Amino acid sequence: MPSFFQFTQGTESRVRVNNSDSSPLLGRYRAVLPQQRGPRRKTSQLGLLANSGRGSVHVGYGALLVSDSDDDDDEDEENGDIEDGLNAWQRWWQRWIMDLWVNPRQAAVRRVVGKWYMRYGFLVFLPAALTVAWCSLPFPQYSIPEEGDDDDHLHAPEDKTPGHGKARVLVNFWFFVFVYYGLYNVTALFWITKIFNLYSLNWWPSSLGFPLTVSIIAMLSVAGPIPIYYIDKTRFLTIHNTSWISWTFLIMALPVAIAFLILRNNERHLGLRNSLSETQRIFTSSWWTSDTETFARRDRRRAPVTDDLFDPTIAPSGGLARPRGRSARTRWFPASFVRFLWFCVALFIGLMAYVLGEAYAELYLRTLPHDSWETVVYVYGWVVTVHLLDALTGWVLGIREGERVGSYPLSWVFKLYFMLTYQTYVRALYARLRSPKQFVILQILSSARLVVLTPIMMTSLFHRILTILGLTTLSFGTYQKLQTRNVFIRFLAENASMATFLGSILVLHFGPNKDVYPYFAFDKSSDSGDDYDFDMTFWASGVTWACELVASLVVRGLISFFFKVDVGLEGRMDLAVWPELLPTSVAATLHVLQNMLFSIVRLRFKT
Incomplete structure (x- = not known):
């Protein structure tokens, strides 16, 4: 059985350079100019580092790409030799599927992100198009029985009209489970898998391999709800979107649980798991305690072990002496295992953000209509909530080695995830704005918050204030780099969410699934007692998108003028240095965009 996504924890490539306080440590890479390794055959900058990296927060960070051009040349030549022996279909599969999505290669990803239309085509319009295509798959629909029908009580909606409207048709349960919901869960599993790839850890058992393990979980995701549907006492759960979302939450938690069990089975949570050789035992207390186990290699970030850890005479609270090995087992958790626990915490916060967003949106929709002030309070209440969760996750992940998880690429993806989560719920709100004034x-x-506050937050004075208040321990260079990255990520989130919103209201308002999504029906006699017009929503949202593009260009110009930093270049370099960011970002975007539409589909099933 082949095994995809071959990653092993702790094998990320590193650039061996001297550390410098002026150059930030981004994940496992230090942003300084590496040592030259000899004369170059040619220079291949691929449009990323024009003018020797000018426009980057740190030239040394960009120099990573230039210094590795020899390796890229070798990689391109190797790929060319391999592709020479393949037919046209095999070459296409290797170049556009394997090298970009399954096992991303730097040369392949650099080739894509070096062209602006391909970069935004992959990161913005590809997930948007896939989401629109997914929600436009025509449901088999049936008329709702008249009141008093014998079976109507099995499908009766809630007493209070939900925020996404009353159900207008019955839908086919099997189509929903195996096609609509099945694709939704496959995307969720793909996102979780790519997150583990960034963490450099396989979550599936090596004895089963990835294809078999993910197939079993995918089958479980669609098989689990079937008994609930066929049991009369539990069938009512199937009409609630929250029930399906909760089941997906459990499915997405399975890879985390499996990875935890694998580490436990391999005793990765223990410091004593390797046998000592006879020579090694001479230099340890195991020579006279007959203990054949030893500590795994200590991470340099761990505090020194106290002497009493090796004292075999120390007794536990019960008064009986215990072997040194058992004492050490209970006193020492390896840094790699602690890092994994922090990683699980970050995943949990990310998954819970979606559940909280669902509840927040439902609260707003159940209390319609709202005036302009109430709309602003709702939007910015959600903004504060998302930013707090984002800040907590960012602290858990960290970006410097030794800081809990300590992964810059993971912090990049989770920043995108939370930015998209915020944007998608704001977009869904646009369908219930009652006048252009509210838009x-x-x-x-x-726009004012973006254009005015972003440049201010990038100044050294603002960074100094945060440092004095104890809100950051980052150097100014690292802090400025993160602020620039956040502007690039916001640009991706705004455009992907708006493209999906406009595309989805078109296909759902005029397409065959109009009655499955009453939220986008825009009927004159709406359930809330207020009128929401399609034309106003579509064109006002289009104008809003144009304003967002202008605001993004303005803030990029201000950052370039005052700080000599190119926002687009920083984003391209991140994607090129960490090629796994490309498929992971696309998976995260697709998953969050699907969440926006799944939360408003109206479910009543025909028996």
């Missing part, structure tokens, strides 16, 4: 107020607040 204008929200856009003025959003």
